[in-house]
Amino acid sequence: MGLPDIKTNLTDARLAAQPVPQSGAWLAAARDDALARLRAMGLPTKRDEYWKYTDPSTLTEAVAQSADVFDAADEAPLYDGIDRLKLVFVDGVFDVDASDDMAPEGVTIERLADAGAADIHWAKDLYGVLEAKGQSPVERPLAALNSATATDGVLIHVTGTPSKPISLIYRHADATSDATLHHVIKVDAGAEVTVLENGPAAARFNKCMEVDVADTGVFHHIRAQGRDHERRAVTHIFGRLGKESVFKSFTMTANGVLTRNEVVLELTGDDAQASVAGACMGDGAFHHDDTVFITHDAVNCESRQVFKKVLRNGAVGVFQGKILVQPDAQKTDGYQISQSLLLDDDSQFLAKPELEIYADDVACSHGSTSGAINEEALFYLRSRGVEKGTAEDLLVLSFLAEAIEEIESDDISEDILARLEAWLMRRRG
Amino acid sequence: MLEIKNLHVKLEDEDKQILKGVDLSLEAGKVHAIMGPNGSGKSTLSYVLSGKDGYEVTEGSAHLQGEDVLDMEPEERAAAGLFLAFQYPVEIPGVGNMTFLRTAVNAQRKARGEEELSAGDFLKVVREKAKTLKIDAEMLKRPVNVGFSGGEKKRNEILQMAMLEPKMCILDETDSGLDVDAMKLVSEGVNALRDAGRTFLVITHYQRLLDHIKPDVVHIMANGRIVKTGGPELALEVEQNGYADILAEEVA
Ligand SMILES: Nc1ncnc2c1ncn2[C@@H]1O[C@H](COP(=O)(O)OP(=O)(O)OP(=O)(O)O)[C@@H](O)[C@H]1O
Ligand SMILES: [Mg+2]
Numbered sequence: 086m087g088l089p090d091i092k093t094n095l096t097d098a099r100l101a102a103q104p105v106p107q108s109g110a111w112l113a114a115a116r117d118d119a120l121a122r123l124r125a126m127g128l129p130t131k132r133d134e135y136w137k138y139t140d141p142s143t144l145t146e147a148v149a150q151s152a153d154v155f156d157a158a159d160e161a162p163l164y165d166g167i168d169r170l171k172l173v174f175v176d177g178v179f180d181v182d183a184s185d186d187m188a189p190e191g192v193t194i195e196r197l198a199d200a201g202a203a204d205i206h207w208a209k210d211l212y213g214v215l216e217a218k219g220q221s222p223v224e225r226p227l228a229a230l231n232s233a234t235a236t237d238g239v240l241i242h243v244t245g246t247p248s249k250p251i252s253l254i255y256r257h258a259d260a261t262s263d264a265t266l267h268h269v270i271k272v273d274a275g276a277e278v279t280v281l282e283n284g285p286a287a288a289r290f291n292k293c294m295e296v297d298v299a300d301t302g303v304f305h306h307i308r309a310q311g312r313d314h315e316r317r318a319v320t321h322i323f324g325r326l327g328k329e330s331v332f333k334s335f336t337m338t339a340n341g342v343l344t345r346n347e348v349v350l351e352l353t354g355d356d357a358q359a360s361v362a363g364a365c366m367g368d369g370a371f372h373h374d375d376t377v378f379i380t381h382d383a384v385n386c387e388s389r390q391v392f393k394k395v396l397r398n399g400a401v402g403v404f405q406g407k408i409l410v411q412p413d414a415q416k417t418d419g420y421q422i423s424q425s426l427l428l429d430d431d432s433q434f435l436a437k438p439e440l441e442i443y444a445d446d447v448a449c450s451h452g453s454t455s456g457a458i459n460e461e462a463l464f465y466l467r468s469r470g471v472e473k474g475t476a477e478d479l480l481v482l483s484f485l486a487e488a489i490e491e492i493e494s495d496d497i498s499e500d501i502l503a504r505l506e507a508w509l510m511r512r513r514g
Numbered sequence: 515m516l517e518i519k520n521l522h523v524k525l526e527d528e529d530k531q532i533l534k535g536v537d538l539s540l541e542a543g544k545v546h547a548i549m550g551p552n553g554s555g556k557s558t559l560s561y562v563l564s565g566k567d568g569y570e571v572t573e574g575s576a577h578l579q580g581e582d583v584l585d586m587e588p589e590e591r592a593a594a595g596l597f598l599a600f601q602y603p604v605e606i607p608g609v610g611n612m613t614f615l616r617t618a619v620n621a622q623r624k625a626r627g628e629e630e631l632s633a634g635d636f637l638k639v640v641r642e643k644a645k646t647l648k649i650d651a652e653m654l655k656r657p658v659n660v661g662f663s664g665g666e667k668k669r670n671e672i673l674q675m676a677m678l679e680p681k682m683c684i685l686d687e688t689d690s691g692l693d694v695d696a697m698k699l700v701s702e703g704v705n706a707l708r709d710a711g712r713t714f715l716v717i718t719h720y721q722r723l724l725d726h727i728k729p730d731v732v733h734i735m736a737n738g739r740i741v742k743t744g745g746p747e748l749a750l751e752v753e754q755n756g757y758a759d760i761l762a763e764e765v766a
Contacts, residue, residue, distance in 0.1 A: 460567065461604045462604050462606045464566050464588060466614070467565070467588035467592070468592055470589050470593050470625065471618055473589065483606065483608025486608040487608070
């Protein structure tokens with residue numbers, strides 16, 4: 086059984102342009118394994134079922150398309166008012182000078198490029214391991230490419246409860262940059278951490294994050310993907326949840342010509358809770374794909390998927406979400422909602438919600454809707470004197486509210502909301 | 515205050531004439547009531563005056579304090595002092611009642627070139643007005659009208675009216691869905707706003723409301739027209755005999 090030539094050639098060309106970096110023993114072994122996985126699968130093409138709604142060609146081609154850097158003018162950066170530990174990457178390269186000292190209480194942070202040079206490291210049990218596990222039942226070749234070729238990233242071991250969030254800031258400076266980052270986060274039993282991400286990172290960005298949350302551990306993740314209009318990104322989060330652990334991830338996306346965010350979670354311990362949410366606003370040349378796969382493998386776990394997309398001027402939104410409940414995962418509570426607000430007839434929302442349930446005592450619900458702005462509500466607001474544009478904005482924000490409410494911290498959700506408001510204001514000029 | 519002349523309105527998408535020449539002259543400081551059979555065009559009149567889409571004015575005019583309202587956007591009409599308490603208030607999930615009220619109050623102030631109310635001042639005024647309408651803090655926090663009972667929605671309409679202090683208030687069946695006590699509360703809310711510079715157009719099916727909000731003039735609308743105008747006694751006549759006699763007179 087051979088791979089189709091087209092995939093072999095695509096993969097070869099990409100690896101020629103983006104070779105596997107030299108590393109120490111543990112990482113070299115992990116990269117070898119990932120490379121073997123990648124070669125066996127080959128990079129995806131739009132003929133693949135899993136890429137039916139999103140054309141991966143600009144994500145897989147050897148040389149990245151260039152993307153202009155967005156000018157945020159005098160706007161305050163996101164999370165500006167939040168005390169956090171800043172780790173800065175510029176076009177995918179860790180910037181020591183711009184970053185804070187990496188030794189806060191309750192956590193150890195190492196740069197992949199440094200830790201990877203060692204012969205042995207704790208990350209060996211996770212790097213490429215959760216990714217490999219997430220390759221079935223659906224292949225995710227771009228994640229294997231990432232594990233094989235990532236040039237930088239951080240390894241975060243959370244042993245306690247650090248006093249502030251760890252903030253990964255991705256700056257984009259070079260219009261032709263092509264960045265591949267891989268992070269590993271290990272949250273010990275009883276430990277708790279919040280990881281923030283923001284910024285466009287590069288013209289093309291491939292990011293993989295593997296997160297292992299031990300029993301009773303808590304992981305919060307809030308990400309804002311940069312506003313460069315032409316940027317492209319493919320990201321993967323692979324999470325494993327232990328007993329009574331909590332995993333919550335929220336993503337805001339405004340702008341970006343192409344984004345594919347995959348989240349693959351496995352709830353392996355009883356009473357674990359997972360939430361994956363996204364609010365996205367697309368205008369014009371914007372294609373955003375949320376692909377989520379949650380596997381319930383333990384008893385009495387809860388998982389939520391809440392995705393909201395506001396689309397206009399021909400923007401495209403995609404949602405592929407699955408809840409898989411294994412035979413022993415009794416008392417599973419699974420919730421999935423994906424909705425789009427189409428502000429005109431040119432925009433499009435494509436959704437494929439799926440439930441696959443092998444246990445008999447479960448409560449799972451899913452729904453997907455696509456609709457226009459509610460004219461009755463719009464008139465009601467206007468009849469009270471609210472100007473049309475403002476009324477529309479209010480309705481847009483109210484549509485996104487359910488996703489934003491998934492964020493645990495009020496400070497952060499206010500920050501996200503303010504950014505969404507600013508985006509709306511900017512659009513109206 | 516509001517001068518409506520020979521107003522003809524049809525549905526935009528259908529060849530259906532709904533208002534067939536409405537004439538109304540509503541003076542400042544007065545309360546006018548409109549009664550009339552179901553489907554006679556009362557709500558349509560209120561929607562057309564407040565600028566809802568879907569209707570086409572084919573003839574006639576409406577002027578609010580000399581300004582052509584039919585030419586304005588809905589929000590401009592609101593800023594000019596027009597207010598409609600909806601027969602069916604709209605639910606808006608995700609928009610807090612408080613945010614909604616504050617946005618509305620400040621939008622109108624801004625449109626009139628007045629200074630916006632500070633958060634603190636606003637809160638004080640809302641709390642006080644809500645209290646007289648027995649609207650509790652919890653209801654103020656909830657999304658606009660979502661999960662409100664029929665009567666709560668109507669009280670919420672009157673709260674908005676009290677906050678916005680419009681010049682020309684149209685109340686479309688504000689009494690429907692209200693229990694006896696709520697009817698009193700709402701009427702008191704309305705009466706508190708009665709003022710020499712403010713006009714009310716109260717659409718209702720029942721004399722009951724008019725016991726509380728005493729009208730100066732009562733109009734009967736039928737088949738898209740005002741067919742009879744009189745004093746408060748006209749409402750009593752309708753209450754006792756229905757519309758048959760009045761409509762028969764009209765035909766004759
Ligand atoms: N958007 C619309 N589409 C179709 N028909 C409409 C529309 N709006 C109004 N109509 C029709 O116009 C007529 C007048 O309706 P309207 O709601 O104004 O009556 P009303 O006097 O307020 O009645 P009620 O006392 O029952 O509230 C009715 O026959 C109604 O069906
Ligand atoms: Mg009506």
